[in-house]
Amino acid sequence: MNHRAAAKIDSYSVQFRTNMWDRAAKETIAAAAGYTSDNQRKVRKAQGLCKWCFYMQNDRVGGTECTAQPCGLCGVAQHFSNTCTDALCLQCAVQEQLCKRCGGDAEGRVRRIWKPAWPAPPKSPR
Numbered sequence: 187m188n189h190r191a192a193a194k195i196d197s198y199s200v201q202f203r204t205n206m207w208d209r210a211a212k213e214t215i216a217a218a219a220g221y222t223s224d225n226q227r228k229v230r231k232a233q234g235l236c237k238w239c240f241y242m243q244n245d246r247v248g249g250t251e252c253t254a255q256p257c258g259l260c261g262v263a264q265h266f267s268n269t270c271t272d273a274l275c276l277q278c279a280v281q282e283q284l285c286k287r288c289g290g291d292a293e294g295r296v297r298r299i300w301k302p303a304w305p306a307p308p309k310s311p312r
């Protein structure tokens with residue numbers, strides 16, 4: 187069993203926690219409003235992201251380790267300054283209307299069968 191020390195409860199901790207959840211709730215509500223209205227569609231499309239990744243995943247926390255991950259379609263080398271990697275390169279994401287980050291459909295269409303719209307170039311050696 188894991189034993190933890192008792193939480194320290196005082197005026198400061200109560201105020202700190204309350205401010206924290208209040209801010210988190212407001213950010214979540216604003217993100218959900220953006221998701222619903224897609225009011226930054228142009229910016230989102232330019233970044234090659236789906237609504238979920240653009241509006242709801244702004245607090246991605248990655249490890250501080252430089253990470254390389256090839257694009258899932260064309261295999262081009264991608265380098266990231268942390269462990270938050272993207273599934274696709276921007277060119278493939280825009281071309282295929284997929285999300286650069288998660289690889290899902292950029293417009294949220296549920297497709298039973300997915301085929302690349304453009305033939306992908308041969309994958310580079312990994």
Ligand SMILES: [Zn+2]
Nearest residue numbers: 257260275278
């Ligand atoms: Zn690619």
Ligand SMILES: [Zn+2]
Nearest residue numbers: 236239285288
């Ligand atoms: Zn996504």
